[in-house]
Amino acid sequence: MALRLADGTSWSDTLARAVAAAPEAFGTTPDGAATLHNLVEGGWRAVGTPSPVRTPVDNTVLVNLARLDAEAARGAVAHAAAAHREWAQTPLAERKARVDDALDALTAHRDLLAMLLVWEIGKPWRLACADVDRALDGVRWYVQEIDRMLADGREPLPGPVSNIASWNYPMSVLVHAELVQLLAGNAVIAKTPSQGGAVCLTVAHALMRRAGLPATLLSGSGEELSEVLVRAPEIGAVAFVGGRSNGGKVAAALLDSDKRHFIEQEGLNAWGIWNFSQWDLLAAHLKKGFEYGKQRCTAYPRFVVQRDLVDEFLDVYLPVVRSVRFGHPLAVGEDWSAGDPLPELDFGPLISAAKAEELRRKVDEAVRGGAVPLHRGKLDGAPFLDGQDTSAYVAPAVLLAPPGRSRLMHAEPFGPVDTIVVVDTTDELLAQMNASNGALVASLACDDEELAGKLAVDLQAFKVGINKPRSRGDREEPFGGRGASWKGAFVGGDLLVQAVTVGGDGRLYGNFPDYSSYPAT
Numbered sequence: 001m002a003l004r005l006a007d008g009t010s011w012s013d014t015l016a017r018a019v020a021a022a023p024e025a026f027g028t029t030p031d032g033a034a035t036l037h038n039l040v041e042g043g044w045r046a047v048g049t050p051s052p053v054r055t056p057v058d059n060t061v062l063v064n065l066a067r068l069d070a071e072a073a074r075g076a077v078a079h080a081a082a083a084h085r086e087w088a089q090t091p092l093a094e095r096k097a098r099v100d101d102a103l104d105a106l107t108a109h110r111d112l113l114a115m116l117l118v119w120e121i122g123k124p125w126r127l128a129c130a131d132v133d134r135a136l137d138g139v140r141w142y143v144q145e146i147d148r149m150l151a152d153g154r155e156p157l158p159g160p161v162s163n164i165a166s167w168n169y170p171m172s173v174l175v176h177a178e179l180v181q182l183l184a185g186n187a188v189i190a191k192t193p194s195q196g197g198a199v200c201l202t203v204a205h206a207l208m209r210r211a212g213l214p215a216t217l218l219s220g221s222g223e224e225l226s227e228v229l230v231r232a233p234e235i236g237a238v239a240f241v242g243g244r245s246n247g248g249k250v251a252a253a254l255l256d257s258d259k260r261h262f263i264e265q266e267g268l269n270a271w272g273i274w275n276f277s278q279w280d281l282l283a284a285h286l287k288k289g290f291e292y293g294k295q296r297c298t299a300y301p302r303f304v305v306q307r308d309l310v311d312e313f314l315d316v317y318l319p320v321v322r323s324v325r326f327g328h329p330l331a332v333g334e335d336w337s338a339g340d341p342l343p344e345l346d347f348g349p350l351i352s353a354a355k356a357e358e359l360r361r362k363v364d365e366a367v368r369g370g371a372v373p374l375h376r377g378k379l380d381g382a383p384f385l386d387g388q389d390t391s392a393y394v395a396p397a398v399l400l401a402p403p404g405r406s407r408l409m410h411a412e413p414f415g416p417v418d419t420i421v422v423v424d425t426t427d428e429l430l431a432q433m434n435a436s437n438g439a440l441v442a443s444l445a446c447d448d449e450e451l452a453g454k455l456a457v458d459l460q461a462f463k464v465g466i467n468k469p470r471s472r473g474d475r476e477e478p479f480g481g482r483g484a485s486w487k488g489a490f491v492g493g494d495l496l497v498q499a500v501t502v503g504g505d506g507r508l509y510g511n512f513p514d515y516s517s518y519p520a521t
Helices: 011-021 070-088 092-108 110-121 125-149 170-183 198-210 222-231 244-253 279-288 307-322 353-368 426-433 449-456 494-499
Strands: 003-005 026-028 034-036 038-040 043-045 049-054 061-067 161-164 188-191 215-218 237-242 260-265 270-273 302-306 331-333 372-376 397-400 417-423 439-445 461-466 486-489 510-512 515-517
Touching: 011 061, 011 110, 011 198, 034 198, 038 070, 038 198, 061 198, 070 188, 070 215, 070 222, 092 110, 092 125, 092 170, 092 198, 110 125, 110 170, 110 198, 125 170, 125 494, 161 170, 161 222, 170 188, 170 198, 170 237, 170 494, 188 222, 198 215, 222 244, 237 244, 244 260, 270 426, 279 307, 302 307, 302 426, 307 372, 307 397, 307 417, 353 372, 353 397, 353 417, 417 426, 426 449, 439 449, 449 461, 486 494
Parallel strands: 034 061, 161 188, 161 237, 188 215, 237 260, 270 302, 270 439, 302 417, 397 417, 439 461
Antiparallel strands: 003 331, 026 034, 038 043, 038 215, 049 061, 260 486, 372 397, 486 510, 510 515
């Protein structure tokens, strides 16, 4: 059956809605192509070198992103520092009112923000809406709780918070964090992710700026801007979300500094299966785990299975993998009409064709090294448009026993590729689940919950689920990592406000050079 784009969802329609919502944030190149301005020095400015941004959905160019150099970034940071000093003196009641105004404006444009995420980072409609909704609902909770959180005399940091985040959750991670940082009395600086989310973030920050919030949004290469956004003396704290390579560089740049920081890095989150029989329960969790192609920091790409349970596990697991739905997130049949639901998919493309090719190479490398391919899906039959570029799409794959030298053995794939490791003892179970020297989450499937609790103590994960997955969490739930997966202060709930303020009693929870302290999770 021939497919087409759902009416009203084309990129030209979506971009027109974005420009109408925030005309001050857009410009054009000499040849008429849309370009995003930078929100620097108190306003939207047509500065920077335009660079085309492509969508992973079909590899077409969406807009041009104006990239700043280090000198321009230094000017933006200096201005943000001055705005921070004024904002820090603003009464809490007024800060709450302005954040509320921003939330109301963002809520009014919720569907536009979600559709931008569909096009920019390939999220299916349901997941894109969830990203926006989690951001808005989460910040509204902080507005209600902020008086209590600051009641012990906590004050804003000495300078603005610099936010360098990955592309996968522009709203529920980046914008959410910024709005809470603003609520706590800090000006904020955000670097636009290079790989996706720029237009969504531009519209969101235009609405935040109209509400009178001291926010800066700038674009540029990480290599050129990192020195400024991390080490500039005006910066009060650095918030980083991303991989271990770039996170390590940020941490290294802060070694000789006492600057507040929270650096979230990837880890190989593992699900251990030992003395377990509740297979229907596990099946439901497995299907949900493929949402957004496992392109999230709390995905579970590793299953460590007791040898005596491998056959039963595969009887449940393989049908789930084969049922995963992926494809163009806006492709519908000819009989689709306005008001009908958009495609219900587990995931669309990966973030880029380059990432997809890298992941395919990792799978091939592991198989050549001895891994057993239990399942390798195909793009054939997935819902795509005729003639569509599908270079960023990867079908699910499952590998048994990846070799020790394989990159998939110790690192998170950040895509729909699972690995299965077979073990014979609980010591082997723990060793294999701890393969990446620290993780954000882990889970144990075990009928004996008392035994599972004992095993969980030795897992190097910040959160451990017993017969259920764990996630980043919302509202009051803390979030962090163990080992190499996290450096600096933990966040989430009260801990996020404590991380971006000073004062009060007691030291921060987190992983620091001289101590680590963990809250109850």
